[in-house]
Amino acid sequence: MTGGTAPATLPLPLAAFVSFTITFKLDRASERSLNLAGPALESLSAGCPWPCMPIVASLWAQKVKRWSDFLIFSASRTVFHHNSDAVVQLLKSCFTATLGLNSTPLSSNGGVGALLGHGFGSHFYGGFSPVAPGILYLRVYRSIRDIMFMTEEILSLLMFSVREIVGDGLLRERMEKVKKTKNGMRYGQVSLAAAMTRVKLAALLGASFVWLSGGLGLVQSLIKETIPSWFISGHGSEQEGGCEGIVAMLRGYALAYFAVICGTFAWGVDSTTSASKRRAKILRAHMEFLASVLDGKVSLGCDWATWRAYVSGFVSLMVGCTPTWVLEVEVDVLKRLSKGLRQWNEEELALALLGRGGAGAMGAAAQLIVESEI
Known part of the structure; x- marks a missing residue:
C-alpha cells in the first residue's frame, strides 16, 4: 500500500507468483506442486509489506473455501512479523492466560490449557474458534526480526x-x-x-x-x-x-x-x-x-x-x-558471597554454598563452622 488513500496492491513478483499458483487445478497431479509452492507463497507474503498476506489469503479463500480458517489465521499473524509492539502484547496475553489474571472464558482457570487451548479451527460454536495466545506465538516467533x-x-x-x-x-x-x-x-x-x-x-x-x-x-x-x-x-x-x-x-x-x-x-x-x-x-x-x-x-x-x-x-x-x-x-567469589549471606543471618545457606564449592572451599567452610560455634 503506497498511501492512505491508494488501493491495496501486491508487489509484481508476488502477484505473478500468486497468479501462477492459483491457476493450478486441485487434483492429485497438482498436489505435489502445491505442497512446494504453498509454504513458499505463505512465507513470501508474510515478509512483504502489509497487507500483502491478507490479500493473498482472500484470493485463495475464494478459490478453496474449506481453507478459509487456515488462511484467516495465516493472514492475522503477519502483523507480528512487522510490529514489535504487537509481539509484546501477544506475550502479555500469554502471561495473562497462563496465570489466570482475567475472567475471560479462555483463560479463567489459567495453566497450560489456557496458554495452548485447542489449536484452531471451526469446531466451536459453528464458526472460527479463538486461537490461544501460546499457539499463535508458536507460529510467529521464528519470524520476529x-x-x-x-x-x-x-x-x-x-x-x-x-x-x-x-x-x-x-x-x-x-x-x-x-x-x-x-x-x-x-x-x-x-x-x-x-x-x-x-x-x-x-x-x-x-x-x-x-x-x-x-x-x-x-x-x-x-x-x-x-x-x-x-x-x-x-x-x-x-x-x-x-x-x-x-x-x-x-x-x-x-x-x-x-x-x-x-x-x-x-x-x-x-x-x-x-x-x-x-x-x-x-x-x-x-x-x-x-x-x-x-x-x-x-x-x-x-x-x-x-x-x-x-x-x-x-x-x-x-x-x-x-x-x-x-x-x-572461583573459591574467592564463593567466600565473598558466603560473607554477605552471613551478614543477612543466612548462616546455613552460606555454609551450604561453601560445602558445594569443592576441596578449595573446605577451609572457609571449616572456619565458618568454628565461628558459628563460638
Whole structure:
C-alpha cells in the first residue's frame, strides 16, 4: 500500500507468483506442486509489506473455501512479523492466560490449557474458534526480526505479572484475615504459598519464552547483561497498597527462578553437555556481580527486598538443584558471597554454598563452622 488513500496492491513478483499458483487445478497431479509452492507463497507474503498476506489469503479463500480458517489465521499473524509492539502484547496475553489474571472464558482457570487451548479451527460454536495466545506465538516467533529486545520485554512482563498476582485479590484478601484470627499467620502463610506457586509458574513461562525465542545466545545475554542491568537501573518503589514489601520480595524470587530455569534450559545441570562448556564463563561473571554488590562495590537501583530475595533464592537453587554450577565458580567469589549471606543471618545457606564449592572451599567452610560455634 503506497498511501492512505491508494488501493491495496501486491508487489509484481508476488502477484505473478500468486497468479501462477492459483491457476493450478486441485487434483492429485497438482498436489505435489502445491505442497512446494504453498509454504513458499505463505512465507513470501508474510515478509512483504502489509497487507500483502491478507490479500493473498482472500484470493485463495475464494478459490478453496474449506481453507478459509487456515488462511484467516495465516493472514492475522503477519502483523507480528512487522510490529514489535504487537509481539509484546501477544506475550502479555500469554502471561495473562497462563496465570489466570482475567475472567475471560479462555483463560479463567489459567495453566497450560489456557496458554495452548485447542489449536484452531471451526469446531466451536459453528464458526472460527479463538486461537490461544501460546499457539499463535508458536507460529510467529521464528519470524520476529529483532529478537534481542525480547529478554527485556519478557523480564518486564514477569515483574508486571508478579504485581498482578499480588493485586489479584488472592493474597491481599487473606492478609486482612490475619489481623482478625487467633491462629497466628495461618491465613497469611496459605495465601503467600499460593502466590509463590503462581510466581514460579510465571518464571517458568518467561524462561520458556526466552529459550524458545533465542536459544543459548539469548539466555547468555540475559544472565550476563540484562539481569545485572535491571538491578543497577532505577526501579522506584511502586505503591501497591499494603503489599509493597511482598511484591518486592516475590519479584526477587521470580527473577531467581527465571534465571536458574533459563540456565538449565541452555546449559543443563551437569558437566556432560557441550553447552556446559560455555556455562562457566557466564556463570562466573554473574556470580562476580552478586559478590561485588554484597561487597559494596556496585550500587543498585532496585528495592533492597528484591535484591535480597534474588540472591538468597538464586544461591539456594544453585546449591539444591545445580550443585555442579557451584564448582565452576572461583573459591574467592564463593567466600565473598558466603560473607554477605552471613551478614543477612543466612548462616546455613552460606555454609551450604561453601560445602558445594569443592576441596578449595573446605577451609572457609571449616572456619565458618568454628565461628558459628563460638
